[in-house]
Amino acid sequence: MQVAIINILIAAIVSISLKPAFAATSASDYRSLGLSHRAAGRYDEAIAALKKSVQLEPQNSSGRVLLGWTQHLAGQEEAAAQSLLQVIYRDPQSVLALNALGIVYLVSGYLPESVTVHTWAAILEPKNEIPYYNLSLSLHRLQLYGLAIASAKKAAILEPSNPHPLVAEAMNYWSMGDRTAAKLAYRKALNLDPLYSDSSFLAHLQQAAFTQEQIVLTKQVLSITN
CATH class of the missing domain: 1.25.40.10 (Tetratricopeptide repeat domain)
Structure with missing residues (x-):
């Protein structure tokens, strides 16, 4: 559920038109290429393309979120956290990055950090379902059942x-x-x-x-x- 929602939100950031690998010259090209590889389950190639997009446009937060979430899907939780934190350092109100980072912390077992990040995301966007759901899991593990x-x-x-x-x-x-x-x-x-x-x-x-x-x-x- 939460994976599907995050993927939909992230996919909306970039163009849905996918260019072949040899045509990739811009950051946008590499983001599209990365999404294409990710959809095919080729995570190493996807991450390489998304890293290139970040190198070309280091100030593009959406590119870093794409990279971080793809690293998470590949099981690279530490790298994912670092990529997403770079977004939050620049924009502490990036709900998309906060949603993703909270999930990374949750699956990594960093429960207080997950609670903090998801609580902040819920404050910023009260109608955001993702942090509330994940809080129900992290708070359970902390035995804060109420x-x-x-x-x-x-x-x-x-x-x-x-x-x-x-x-x-x-x-x-x-x-x-x-x-x-x-x-x-x-x-x-x-x-x-x-x-x-x-x-x-x-x-x-x-x-x-x-x-x-x-x-x-x-x-x-x-x-x-x-």
Whole structure:
């Protein structure tokens, strides 16, 4: 979910017309080339092209966000954080960079940093669903279940068609010991997507920034909801 949203926002920054590699001469060309390689799963080539775009236009924040997010997709979290921090140093109000950096910190296990970055992003753009959803996961790992539930509820309001915030809400209620509320929240997720009734399907939650431990908890909620 969050990966798809970030990718859509980032893709909107650049032209959708893709030029062949030999024609790449400008920063825009290299950004388009990088996106083409990334779409094909060729992350090393994508990163090389996006680095070239940054060299040609070092003040272009969108190019650095593209680079940072691509490094994240390639599993290069430390490099991704550095690329995104360069954007935030220049523009502390870049919500796109803050969203991406918060996710990088979350999957890297830097929970206080993730909470700080996502909180700032939510303050800057209150109708931004991404930080609230990720806060529901990071605050859960910090055992701040009440705040995590409030964040999950806010994310669900902002994106009512997405089951992920409801699953996160259910998991947090479960960890807090409120089985009834956990079941109610999970049933709402099931109403949006019946696939969440399949325990094996929940493995995909790792792509939505859930840890393995959080997936196990979600399976426990499912076991009493069916």
